[in-house]
Amino acid sequence: MDLIASLGLGFSVALDPVNIFYCFLGVLLGTLVGVLPGIGPTATIAMLLPITFTLSPATALIMLAGIYYGAQYGGSTTAILINLPGESSSAVTAIDGYQMARQGRAGPALATAALGSFFAGTVATLLLAYFAPPLARAALNFGAPEYFSLIVLGLLVSIALAHGSILKALAMIVVGLLLGMVGQDIYTGQPRFTFGFRELFGGLNFVSVAVGVFGVAEILRNLENEKTREVMVKTVKNLWLTKDDFRRIVGPVVRGTAIGSLLGVLPGGGHILSSFASYSAEKRLSKHPEEFGKGAIEGVAGPESANNAAAQASFIPLMTLGIPAHPVMALMVGAFILQGITPGPNVINEQPALFWGIIASMWIGNILLVVLNLPLIGLWVKMLTIPYRILFPAIVMFACIGCYSINQNIFDVYAIAIFGLLGYLLIRFGCEPAPLLLGFVLGPLLEEHLRRAMIISRGDPMIFLERPISATLLGFAVLAVVIAVLPSIRKKRDQVFVEED
Amino acid sequence: MTISASRKDLASAAMFLAIGSYFTLEALNYDIGTPFRMGPGFMPVALGGVLIVLGLIVALTAFRGPDTDEPTPFPWRGLVLILGTIVFFGATIRGLGFIPVVFLSALATAFSSRANNPIAAVIIAVSLCALCLLIFVVGLGLLVPWFGPWLRF
Structure with a gap:
């Protein structure tokens, strides 16, 4: 069937030497930021967006996607070796992975994470290839009301998964939405909230917002108390798994992949949820639940597979609906737009080479990751010892030059400082920055679709409930909030996040 | 300090209120329009209002008790x-x-x-x-x- 033909097209794009090179560069950088402290994939992708501007669209997106799943991978390396999850989704891996490392089994733990991630990545990529086209076709029937409801759903689900107070997360979304309103009004051209500066007519540069809130704010927070990281495991030997290990990880890997693929599609950080879900599932199914927390290999295999599957699956809503599932995906939307492509259901028909090329590259990227990580693990262990004091000046400089180079607009540079300060204060007061960025990216879309829907219905808000798809989506949105505030779930959620800290 | 309230919550509430008020007041200068044909001011006024309400609720929740963790020094x-x-x-x-x-x-x-x-x-x-x-x-x-x-x- 044409899935084969499409994948063939995809591989012909992805196997282009230039694309392989940038895919490699992406996963390399991704692993690097996953391993290094104080800088995550969101800030990295934001800083590198301007660099990819000169590349062809497929190459640029292949590289950015590589950074994203590469970072998931690098995050688990630090989780296992130094008990510091580089990414929030690998927090669970740290529980048992670090214990394994302390028992001298760092090698098998890393190998398990690599193999599990590779299997999960392969399956999730196939799922993406299989389900994206029909979803995109369905999405072509979406009108303004459906899109509005879908965005509301995405925003509300993201708060259910945010750290800490739901109220604050909700407020952060609204702050993001409001910031998204800065600039000229789409219908009347009236400048809004620009303080009279022409430079702000096009809206705030979202690269500046992302770099400020995720990069600079994080640096300031790290400067609160500088401490050096203890790297306990100096060398990693013996990467091979025993036969017994193999037998023990097969089940968790398969189940983790299934959980991750399902939950990853959810907007708002499904990858964090899926690794927690997988861990508790394995603990419940295990014959030796008492081993969990003391170095059970299942506790590494399951969550690692789950978060990698989820990372890949979170491309589904982006590629088919143009709706980002979390901040990194929001930056991918920005990358599409910088390249002059509107992400959404049309991409698959109008740019099949791009669409399938990205999907095929993910599989290639996963192979590259295994190669990069297992034989070269010694290099990454060395990287862990790079002191933060050398890193953060580089981050600040890259942020400034990168943002300036997009439009040669010095306002974009000032915006980094403003959003760095705002982001830092908000983090200090216990507010999560992720919902803000999601709101900022989705704000203009939300407004546009709301206004269009209201024109269609002649000002009758019932249109959102009268159209079945829209009503269903809104129903899910309400459900997400209700579930998030239910006392029993709240308690579970708090426990989960306590373990993370 | 003698007040028994979460300083973090009060501070974030203040920020939400400030941001919400600015956007609402500024947007009131723009054309609000009708629900049928929304003007440039409609969404910002509505969202700003929501943010003010959320800020007030966060401020109220602050009085459930003070922060448990010590404030870290300002860098x-x-x-x-x-x-x-x-x-x-x-x-x-x-x-x-x-x-x-x-x-x-x-x-x-x-x-x-x-x-x-x-x-x-x-x-x-x-x-x-x-x-x-x-x-x-x-x-x-x-x-x-x-x-x-x-x-x-």
């Missing part, structure tokens, strides 16, 4: 140096040119960590300057003078 040095550097970069990149600005900015940022001594800071600044020049100006063709018009005599 004044980092705040001033890093934010100052970014503003300095924006203000002078056109006038001074790439090399002086990147060197000075990297130097100042490196100093915001107490762990860096002057020699280390200079080394960091020189290497970063070279690295960024290679990547952005040589590699990516960023159009910016190496030394800007302010330095030409």
Whole structure:
């Protein structure tokens, strides 16, 4: 069937030497930021967006996607070796992975994470290839009301998964939405909230917002108390798994992949949820639940597979609906737009080479990751010892030059400082920055679709409930909030996040 | 302090209220329109209102009890140096040119960590300057003078 033909097209794009090179560069950088402290994939992708501007669209997106799943991978390396999850989704891996490392089994733990991630990545990529086209076709029937409801759903689900107070997360979304309103009004051209500066007519540069809130704010927070990281495991030997290990990880890997693929599609950080879900599932199914927390290999295999599957699956809503599932995906939307492509259901028909090329590259990227990580693990262990004091000046400089180079607009540079300060204060007061960025990216879309829907219905808000798809989506949105505030779930959620800290 | 309330919650509530009020008041100057044909002011006024309400609720929840964790010290040095550097970069990149600005900015940022001594800071600044020049100006063709018009005599 044409899935084969499409994948063939995809591989012909992805196997282009230039694309392989940038895919490699992406996963390399991704692993690097996953391993290094104080800088995550969101800030990295934001800083590198301007660099990819000169590349062809497929190459640029292949590289950015590589950074994203590469970072998931690098995050688990630090989780296992130094008990510091580089990414929030690998927090669970740290529980048992670090214990394994302390028992001298760092090698098998890393190998398990690599193999599990590779299997999960392969399956999730196939799922993406299989389900994206029909979803995109369905999405072509979406009108303004459906899109509005879908965005509301995405925003509300993201708060259910945010750290800490739901109220604050909700407020952060609204702050993001409001910031998204800065600039000229789409219908009347009236400048809004620009303080009279022409430079702000096009809206705030979202690269500046992302770099400020995720990069600079994080640096300031790290400067609160500088401490050096203890790297306990100096060398990693013996990467091979025993036969017994193999037998023990097969089940968790398969189940983790299934959980991750399902939950990853959810907007708002499904990858964090899926690794927690997988861990508790394995603990419940295990014959030796008492081993969990003391170095059970299942506790590494399951969550690692789950978060990698989820990372890949979170491309589904982006590629088919143009709706980002979390901040990194929001930056991918920005990358599409910088390249002059509107992400959404049309991409698959109008740019099949791009669409399938990205999907095929993910599989290639996963192979590259295994190669990069297992034989070269010694290099990454060395990287862990790079002191933060050398890193953060580089981050600040890259942020400034990168943002300036997009439009040669010095306002974009000032915006980094403003959003760095705002982001830092908000983090200090216990507010999560992720919902803000999601709101900022989705704000203009939300407004546009709301206004269009209201024109269609002649000002009758019932249109959102009268159209079945829209009503269903809104129903899910309400459900997400209700579930998030239910006392029993709240308690579970708090426990989960306590373990993370 | 004698009040038994969460300072974090009060502070975030204040920020939400401030942001919400600014956007609402400013948006009231724009055309609100009708639900049928919304003007440029409709969404900001509505969202600003929501934010004010959320801010008030957060303020109320603050009185459930004080924060359990000790407040961490403000990183004044980092705040001033890093934010100052970014503003300095924006203000002078056109006038001074790439090399002086990147060197000075990297130097100042490196100093915001107490762990860096002057020699280390200079080394960091020189290497970063070279690295960024290679990547952005040589590699990516960023159009910016190496030394800007302010330095030409």
